[in-house]
Every structure is written in C-alpha cells, then in structure tokens.
Amino acid sequence: MDKIEESGALRRAPSQKRSQERVERMLQAATALIEEAGSDAMRMGEVAERAGVSIGSLYQYFPDKGAIVRTLAERYNAEGRACIADGLAGVRDMDGLLAAFGGLIDTYYGIFLAEPVMRDIWSGTQADKALRDIDLRDSRANGALLAEAWQRVAPGASNEDIARKAFLIMSLGEATMRLAISVERAEGDALVADYKAMALREIEAVG
C-alpha cells in the first residue's frame, strides 16, 4: 500500500521519491483534517499548510478537492475488498459461506465504527457523481467476490440471479452500516443483526 497508483485521480504521477513523500503527506494531512471536522469542512489551504506544501503543489497532483477524497476512498475500498476476498477464499459449502459472510458483516461494522474518515466519506458518498461511481464500482466488485463463492456452493442456481442478488446484498450492507452509525449504538447493533439475518436467509434461499 505504498504506491500512489489509485485510479486516474492524480493529475500528475509523482515520479521522484521526494514528491511521492509529499503526496503522501498531503493525504495524511487530509486524513487528519477529515477526522477532525469532516471532508466538507476540509479546506484546501489547510491541507497544504499541514502537509507543509504550497497550494500550487497540492493542485499539481490533485485536480480538485474531490480527488483527494476519492483517492482516500479507493484506498479504503481496496482494503475492504482484500478483507472480503480473504474471508470468502476458503469457503467450501453453504454453511461455510453463511458463517464467513456473517463474520464479514461484523468485521465491516467494526471498521465503520472505528474509522471516522471512512464513515465521513461514505456518509457523504452521494454528494458528487464521481464518488457515487466509486461506491457503485466497489459494491459491484465486492458483489462479484460474494457471487463467486456463492456460485461455488450453489452450483445449480442461475449465475445471473446470484450475481445480481450478491450486488444488492453488498449495496444494502453498506446502506445498513450508514444507517447503523447514525443512530444510537444499541439500536445500530440490532439493525446490523437484523440485516445479517435477512442477508443470510436470502443467500440460503438460493442455495
């Protein structure tokens, strides 16, 4: 997770080591500011100041403010996707899938609770078109991972159906997380549990 490769978000790829570190500092500064007051309150001038660079340098690498948020979003997505791929890798039968997926929901919920930046980004996810697209692609990719395991343990079912249902389950999972973190903790826990039961029942129904 060292490279600054993510998407085509960057205006210019820093080729020298010095500038790579500078871009990293910019992202760290942005992260800190989002933690403190949310991405909406994050000011480009502040990001530059905290990173110890000029406004001009910031814009040399990030075409606009949204690009910073998008870059962070894709990093979190990549981590989450790796986590999901890992969790579903060893699944052999339906029971294994149910257990693995149930565990992933709890893990994801824990991450949502613990990561203020991720929370902020996915709360404001609908704000601009580009972020929404990233969100959609993420759900599709995660859905594909789930679908792959699902098809493996339910070979008789329609692949198209499973793919679509997996996509829906992943999208609604994210929606549930967003909902859960915007209510009191106890209620949020219960809502996630309800969602989990619903999702597992849906998976089992096609199995």
Add this chain to the structure above:
Amino acid sequence: MDKIEESGALRRAPSQKRSQERVERMLQAATALIEEAGSDAMRMGEVAERAGVSIGSLYQYFPDKGAIVRTLAERYNAEGRACIADGLAGVRDMDGLLAAFGGLIDTYYGIFLAEPVMRDIWSGTQADKALRDIDLRDSRANGALLAEAWQRVAPGASNEDIARKAFLIMSLGEATMRLAISVERAEGDALVADYKAMALREIEAVG
C-alpha cells in the same frame, strides 16, 4: 398542500398573501432548476431571477440554500407518507399486508423514476447533516406506519422487534431505489424485485 408551513425551515413565515405567492414562486423556480441540472448546480441568484424576486427576498424566507432543498424534501416526504398510510390502512391479515406492501414498493419505484427532483434530493441526501436527519425521520415515520399494520396482523410478535425491522426495511427500500436508478433500467427493475422478495420474506418470517 398550499401552506408554507413545513418544519422550522423558513426564516420568516410569509403572512401576507402576496409574499406567500412569492415564496411559492421561489420554490417553483428552485424545482425547475433542480430538474434541469441538479440541486448542486442550482445557484441562488438564478432561483431569485427565475422567481422574479431579489436575492434579498430569497434570503428573507430561506436562511440558506439548503433550506430550499429541505423544504422541497419534506413536501415529497409528506406526499409519500400519505401514500403509504393510505396503502396500509385497510390491511386485515398477513396476505393483505404482503400484497399492500408489495404494491407500495412498485408505486414508490415509479415515483422515483418519474420525479427527477426527488431523485436528485435523495441522491444527495447524505450531503449535509440536516438533510440526513430529514431522511432518517422520514424512514422512522414510514417505518412506524408499516410497523403498525404489521403488528396488527402479527399480534404475537415482539413490538420492538417489528418496529426496528420495519424501520430497516423502509431504509433499505430507499437505498434500493437509489441503487436502482443509478444502473440500467432493466437491472434496476430486477434489483427492486429482489428487494421486494427479500422484504416480503422478512415480514412473513415474523408473522
């Protein structure tokens, strides 16, 4: 739906007939602009110009740009809630509830497809805190309506459980609509159908 009463959104309540009409014109202008390019691209100066009023007048009634969007959002919510209350009113048994709720999902989906302003508002729903709160309150109110009918046809079940599940189902319904309108029409239709089956199964499971 004539009064300009909604929430405490207005900075000053127009008491004279003339100013009531002016406020209505402001909202109409805003609606037209949102239809054309989305609420994000809506400029306060343009709203004023289209409504045939000055910037100052706009801000006399709406404390900020978001207040206009919020006012429109609550109008749509009120309509939707009335529609849900109406659809669930005559429900007597579980089969009736399933049929009524299934029908409501289709109705809601149709509205989402047909109303660009509603789509825009609920797409950007997570943008600012105030809108998110409105969204949450709306889901709670709609959830309460569903819970009421649900409890009626499933008297044995835990009321708390039903209330929470109804809230979740309503929230995820909105999430499904948002998802459905951001993919191709055919896939969106299928996703809504999948959600419907999931929701109905969940309702039946507690019955």
Add this chain to the structure above:
DNA sequence: CACTAAACGTGAGCAATCCTCACATTTGCA
C-alpha cells in the same frame, strides 16, 4: 383619511473558498 409600525423588498458588495498561472527552483542525466 392620516399616520404608524410592522412586514416586505432590494441589490451592491462582503467574505470565503476553490483553483490557475506565470514564474522560480530542484533533480536526473548526458
């Protein structure tokens, strides 16, 4: 009608903020 207070209406301009651009500096390399 005359008068007054409150409601209503106006738009120049303030303030905040994103982003550009002309120019300066540093780095990699022949």
Add this chain to the structure above:
DNA sequence: TGCAAATGTGAGGATTGCTCACGTTTAGTG
C-alpha cells in the same frame, strides 16, 4: 557543467453563498 523535465510557489482571478443598510408596501387604528 549544462540543460530539459519535473517539481514547487503563492498572489490573485473567479465564483458564489449570504448580509445589511435602506427604501417600499400593507394592515390596522383613531
């Protein structure tokens, strides 16, 4: 050493939400 490419700078342009000091209209009262 010298040069081109990469990198760095920050004053300021441009946009836009919003304010405020002041003018106009309306409702109500004697």
